[in-house]
Amino acid sequence: MKRKIAFFVFLLAVLVSFLASCRKDFPLASFGVNYVDVNSFIPRGFPASIADLNLRADNPLTLEGIALGRRLFYDKLLSGNNQQSCGSCHIQKYAFTNGPSFNLSTGADGISRTLRNAPATFNLMWSKTFTWDGAQPNLEEQLIGPITSPVEMNQDLKILLEELRADANYPYLFKKAFGTDSITIALVQKAIAQFERTIVSGSSKFDLWLQRKVNLDSFEFAGFMLFDDQKKGDCNHCHSKGGTFTNFDFKHNGLDTLTVGSNPDVGRYGITHFGFDFMSFKTPTLRNIELTTPYMHDGRFQTLEEVLDFYDGGFHYNKNLDVNMALLPKHRLTANEKKCLIRFLKTLTDVEFINNPVYSDPF
Ligand code: HEC
Ligand code: HEC
Structure with missing residues (x-):
């Protein structure tokens, strides 16, 4: 009886290895995808x-x-x-x-x-x-x-x-x-x-800090606090802290209509034709922002210093400006506070992500 079972197991093994070798030779004949969670x-x-x-x-x-x-x-x-x-x-x-x-x-x-x-x-x-x-x-x-x-x-x-x-x-x-x-x-x-x-991308220094694996230095931490201080950075209203660092909402953040080419870019208005969407754009993520110069939909700013100067004093009040930004006074940030905000933004750089071979050019 035992020998019969052993023989049967042997036969099964032969059959399985035969099928397996078929799969190798004729992969097209065996469509079966691997679902990813x-x-x-x-x-x-x-x-x-x-x-x-x-x-x-x-x-x-x-x-x-x-x-x-x-x-x-x-x-x-x-x-x-x-x-x-x-x-x-x-x-x-x-x-x-x-x-x-x-x-x-x-x-x-x-x-x-x-x-x-x-x-x-x-x-x-x-x-x-x-x-x-x-x-x-x-x-x-x-x-x-x-x-x-x-x-x-x-x-x-x-x-x-x-x-x-x-x-x-x-x-x-x-x-x-x-x-x-x-x-x-x-x-x-x-x-x-x-x-x-x-x-x-979700393994920046900031993420590691949230997981208590690294520390933010005092400048980075000060920037972290300024980011959602409604009297200071107030960035959090749109570039919501944590997760994706954006709410993906369409907002007018006070840029003027300066654009390359003759026609101003009307942004979201071009899709909805609602007056309040004039020059609103999708709020971009701030993750990896250190690496993504130039900035804004028309790439008008080259550095994060320029961006911070814009949010501190360069933005334009107009009827479409986001309601939260409209409440902000100009020149509310000191030079040091702007530096701290930038130091914080740089903790969002994800070195592992930009070097991850699974996203790289396979050619
Ligand atoms: C009212 C919402 C709002 C607030 C508040 C806000 N942003 Fe933005 N931010 C936007 C929008 C919308 C854009 C894209 C605008 C465009 O290109 O026309 C943007 C663009 C940017 C960009 C350029 C991103 C890129 O990929 O080009 C940076 C950097 C940035 N914001 C940083 C900040 C910082 C730092 C603060 C706080 C000091 C802040 N933002 C506050 C809505 C906001
Ligand atoms: C010539 C440069 C160029 C090439 C090539 C290009 N893109 Fe883009 N991509 C852009 C620009 C510019 C935009 C912004 C378009 C806009 O807002 O009107 C964009 C926007 C996008 C967006 C929207 C991102 C967001 O946050 O909403 C995605 C997704 C995208 N591209 C994917 C692709 C894919 C996939 C391909 C190849 C099939 C591709 N792009 C080829 C320049 C390019």
């Missing part, structure tokens, strides 16, 4: 209920989808002249912004300029709308803009599909991620959006 991307202290997250039921995160999305994000094949990828303007070492060289980004042709400064594309799982004016409701739809825009990647979507279908790797990678032979733009959108949702 969204919770594994949520840092401590971040909003964690599903209602807080920009997720889509028809696009669950999978290891295969994220890997494909990462490749597409960094593939120059996505642009018309194969010179530019998403990663050309959203650069990891600058916390997925364009970096300090220009206020505005340069398109694939090397000449055209975008109308706005490239925002940081991390922690976007918590954002409910996308782009500076919130024109886009989700990550899937947002990315069609840069691919097709003549001042960005300038790509014809039909040609993109032909190129992806003719590629040596993509048919296999799409099959692995989505179990289908037919590559479509909808699947390109899904894959890139999956990757974007995993780009999360």
Whole structure:
């Protein structure tokens, strides 16, 4: 009896190893994705209920989808002249912004300029709308803009599909991620959006301090206190402290209409046509702010010193100015307080994040 069982076990082992070797030889025949738990991307202290997250039921995160999305994000094949990828303007070492060289980004042709400064594309799982004016409701739809825009990647979507279908790797990678032979733009959108949702920064010095693993020095701590002191920084009203460091709300923060080009950028007003939205923009995160110069939707400020001078004395009172800012007197911060605020902002730099190989260019 025992021998029979042993033989049966042996047979089973042979069968299993045969099937396993089949899987290796014919991976396409065995579609099976590895689902990824969204919770594994949520840092401590971040909003964690599903209602807080920009997720889509028809696009669950999978290891295969994220890997494909990462490749597409960094593939120059996505642009018309194969010179530019998403990663050309959203650069990891600058916390997925364009970096300090220009206020505005340069398109694939090397000449055209975008109308706005490239925002940081991390922690976007918590954002409910996308782009500076919130024109886009989700990550899937947002990315069609840069691919097709003549001042960005300038790509014809039909040609993109032909190129992806003719590629040596993509048919296999799409099959692995989505179990289908037919590559479509909808699947390109899904894959890139999956990757974007995993780009999360939440391990700065500030986070380690919250976890009592490091100390803030006295300047950093003073900045931390000034940040939400309503008579001083008052930054907290919009760039809510902790978590994402923004409420993602549209606000007029007192910038004047100075813009590059002839027409002022009307911001959120261009979408809603509500008078009170004139020149309101989506409040950006302050995480990694040390790395994301130039600042504001048009990249008008080069340094955090300029930004603090603006919030202290340079902002303009007007009817659309945020109600909390409208209450603030000018020149309420001393030079030392501005320095402390900057020291605090620099504790939001996440070195682990900008060096994390899972977000890096796979090519
Ligand atoms: C030529 C530079 C450039 C390229 C290439 C580019 N972007 Fe952007 N990206 C921008 C700019 C500029 C904006 C701001 C647009 C606006 O507000 O109107 C932006 C905005 C975004 C946003 C909105 C972020 C937020 O906080 O709301 C996301 C997401 C994004 N890009 C992802 C991508 C993806 C994915 C690709 C590749 C398919 C891509 N971008 C390619 C420059 C670029
Ligand atoms: C009324 C809401 C509000 C308050 C209060 C506020 N901000 Fe902002 N902040 C914004 C908005 C909105 C933008 C984007 C404006 C734009 O580009 O037109 C912004 C942009 C910034 C930027 C540039 C970010 C980037 O990615 O370009 C920095 C830095 C910044 N704020 C820091 C601060 C600091 C520091 C304080 C406190 C001294 C503060 N903010 C107070 C709403 C606010």
